[in-house]
Amino acid sequence: MSDIAGFDIARIIELLPEVGVALGQTFVMLLVAIPIAILIGTPLGVWLYSASPTGLKPRPKLHRVVDSLVNVIRSFPFLILLIAIIPVTRFVVGTTVGTAAVIVPLTINAIPYFARFVEQNITQLGAGVVEAARSMGATRGQIVRDVLLVEARPALLGSITIMTVSFISYSAMAGLVGGGGIGDFAIRYGYYRYETAVMLFAIVLMIVLVQAVQIGGTRWARRLDKRH
Numbered sequence: 001m002s003d004i005a006g007f008d009i010a011r012i013i014e015l016l017p018e019v020g021v022a023l024g025q026t027f028v029m030l031l032v033a034i035p036i037a038i039l040i041g042t043p044l045g046v047w048l049y050s051a052s053p054t055g056l057k058p059r060p061k062l063h064r065v066v067d068s069l070v071n072v073i074r075s076f077p078f079l080i081l082l083i084a085i086i087p088v089t090r091f092v093v094g095t096t097v098g099t100a101a102v103i104v105p106l107t108i109n110a111i112p113y114f115a116r117f118v119e120q121n122i123t124q125l126g127a128g129v130v131e132a133a134r135s136m137g138a139t140r141g142q143i144v145r146d147v148l149l150v151e152a153r154p155a156l157l158g159s160i161t162i163m164t165v166s167f168i169s170y171s172a173m174a175g176l177v178g179g180g181g182i183g184d185f186a187i188r189y190g191y192y193r194y195e196t197a198v199m200l201f202a203i204v205l206m207i208v209l210v211q212a213v214q215i216g217g218t219r220w221a222r223r224l225d226k227r228h
Helices: 009-014 016-050 060-075 078-084 086-093 099-123 127-135 140-151 153-177 181-192 196-224
Strands: none
Touching: 009 016, 009 196, 016 060, 016 099, 016 140, 016 153, 016 181, 016 196, 060 099, 078 086, 078 099, 078 153, 086 099, 099 153, 127 140, 140 153, 153 181, 153 196, 181 196
């Protein structure tokens, strides 16, 4: 029997090459957007912490401006952001469709998303860690580099895991505008062609991918946590 529990096995096997391409597109989106978000979002998050009224170098007025901008970008639903920055996307990658075009809004959305995580993770360490470092004569740079970021590593890794899981969902949403990836695959076959079995197969792949990222990230964070 080629049909098991509603799954047309023969049809799914026939589409496996396309599934492989879709998975590859999803991985490309994540492998570009997430590292860029970490590289830019980490110093931005550190600055948000340092420039806050209780931070290492308070700059209340500028902090309010940057903090508000971060909140504005984070509050945009991804699909709306995807459409709103079409001119920016076209300028950066020369097109508004395909995997490359989706990476631009994904990255723009991910940077403030991760920056807020960084700020919160550092803030949760408490003032005692900073005071202890200051009492030993550490400079601001040393406090950030050798104390705060080191102590916050498990929490930061957990935040990276949460962000990656969230953006797997965002990358799937990009299929609505022909962005490629598993979401695009599911929409093309499950929605436009009414091939429910294929759509369910794509959903199962997404669940497996999310679970793999979550389990891997959680285990890695536990290894870095000195309390365990």
